Amino acid sequence: MxxxxxxxxxxxxxxxxxxxxxxxxxxxxxxxxxxxxxxxxxxxxxxxxxxxxxxxxxxxxxxxxxxxxxxxxxxxxxxxxxxxxxxxxxxxxxxxxxxxxxxxxxxxxxxxxxxxxxxESFAPYKKQNKENLTPSAQLIVLYHILNKNDLNAIKNLSFKDLAEKLGYSSMAITKAVENLKQLGLIEVQGLKEKRISFVYDRIDLWNKMKENGFYCDPVLKRVFVDEIPHDTKLLGSNESALAEYSDMNPSRQLFFAIEKNAYYALQKRNKLMNENKYEGRYCLEVWKYNPLTLAEVFNRHPKIVDPLSLFISFMEDSDERIQMALEQIEEKYLW
Incomplete structure (x- = not known):
């Protein structure tokens, strides 16, 4: 003591x-x-x-x-x-x-x-300003960073094609692009068919987003349920995913990520057994953007969320075990 x-x-x-x-x-x-x-x-x-x-x-x-x-x-x-x-x-x-x-x-x-x-010390990463990436803008950034094999994957897409690729409306992509421009992360090229070009390379882009506090937590909220809905694809998240990406031991609590619209659809159909804010066999993390999109482009762990969104979701957690695991993620999957 x-x-x-x-x-x-x-x-x-x-x-x-x-x-x-x-x-x-x-x-x-x-x-x-x-x-x-x-x-x-x-x-x-x-x-x-x-x-x-x-x-x-x-x-x-x-x-x-x-x-x-x-x-x-x-x-x-x-x-x-x-x-x-x-x-x-x-x-x-x-x-x-x-x-x-x-x-x-x-x-x-x-x-x-x-x-x-x-x-005292639960927030090792302090945001430097009030400007943040919107969820759709962050999805675009992470899609680019994770796509190591095709660094021009985003650059070669028109706004319309980008909207179809990421599952957004053209209006949503236009707003996301404006957000990225305001933060100084991209330039817009072309007249009739506009495209975006990132100002920084992958590593510098990640560091710029992290050090300036541009990131947004992908998790909207967490709820607990006693059964996993079988007709919706879920991805392992939180400490369940962290254990796959690092040497950290898995937690007893099982975590899964679900996109917010899919969650609300299940809720409307009464498919969430014993949903509550406190405890349950499973914890559902309701995400602001679709975790499946980035899991597919990363494609190394298809059953869990991508490593960079996971990293961001833990950025303000000062648990030493978590911080060590985040360092391993950067070393293994970013460079």
Whole structure:
């Protein structure tokens, strides 16, 4: 608990002592609580608080933790704070949404019972300005970068052909091109049949987009379901895909990407079993552009999303495991 003591002292500016809960109090807890958590006590802002450290992060489930914390809160009549060594961004948002107190040492402290919400290092990539690529413009950029075997694939297409290739209307492509021009990434050539030409080569284009914060997160939202719809093609995404592109171990949670219009169609037909914001056997990531388009052009892992969209979806996650995996993606699939 030295790391949690140090973190709390840095945050609160006072000496914090964390002690293991006495055995006579631990013995009153159900065995499954005893085996799942290390339980400590401390004082924060003159309030007695119970800290519960999850012993096995790979077996962490929010719905289960919520029930356990409620049991401990009732048993001790004190605020209970979950302590986690690491926490994926999607789980962080779900904990906050469910109003569960938690601490990730060195990264975030959220204790609603004490009206505390301090965040420090969950955003390693800071956007430099408010200008962003639109989803359709980002699709064009990534299509070009990923298409190593034909660097003129985009340049040789008229706006109309580009719209057909990427599954957009001519108007949508015109707006995407205007977005790319405003960001200084392309030049438009031709009079009657206009085409685009990128100002930078593949690597410089990627670095320009990343360093200037032009990227947009391809994920619109995440929902959880208990069954995967069988009549819609889905691609592995998030940590399920990251494990395929890097040395990172796969997570217990299974993730799949689906284009937003396909998702809304399934929703309208009531094809999403037990859809909710918190937990389920599968997590569906609803994408702003069609993940199938870039998976097809990349064509090295046809069952998962392309590596660069995946990279962008994790760019503001400071988990060290994630950042190491992103470095591997750049080394393996960009250069």
């Amino acid at each position: 030295k790391d949690i003591e140090k973190y709390l002292q840095e945050i609160l500016g006072e000496l914090i002592g964390v002690e293991r809960l006495p055995e006579n109090q631990l013995n009153t807890m159900p065995l499954y609580i005893y085996h799942a958590y290390n339980i400590y006590k401390t004082t924060l802002l003159n309030r007695a608080v119970i800290l519960v450290e999850n012993k096995n992060i790979d077996d962490f489930r929010i719905s289960q933790a919520d029930k356990h914390i409620e049991l401990l809160r009732n048993a001790f009549n004190k605020p209970v704070v979950l302590v986690l060594a690491q926490l994926a961004s999607y789980n962080r948002l779900r904990l906050i949404d469910k109003r569960i107190n938690f601490i990730v040492p060195g990264k975030q402290l959220f204790i609603l019972d004490l009206m505390m919400d301090l965040r």
